[in-house]
Amino acid sequence: MDDDxxxxxxxxxxxxxxxxxxxGVAVAEFRRDDPLEDELRQGVEAxxxxxxxxxxxxxxDR
Structure with missing residues (x-):
C-alpha cells in the first residue's frame, strides 16, 4: 500500500x-492507538x- x-x-x-x-477513510484501518484513533474519529465526525x-x-464500524 502506498501513501496515496x-x-x-x-x-x-x-x-x-x-x-x-x-x-470511508483508509488510514482509519491502521490508526488503532489512542489518543490518535479518537482524534481521527472525532475529526472526521466533526x-x-x-x-x-x-x-x-x-x-x-471501528
Missing amino acids: DLRAVEAIRYDAGPWTWQV ALAAVPGVTEVAEE
Whole structure:
C-alpha cells in the first residue's frame, strides 16, 4: 500500500437503505492507538457534521 492509498477518502451515495451516503477513510484501518484513533474519529465526525445539509452522522464500524 502506498501513501496515496493511505490518504484515500471515498464517498459512496446509495439510492436505497437507511443511509444516503457512506464515507470511508483508509488510514482509519491502521490508526488503532489512542489518543490518535479518537482524534481521527472525532475529526472526521466533526467535518462531516459541518457539511451543509447533513442532519446526522453515525459510525458504522471501528
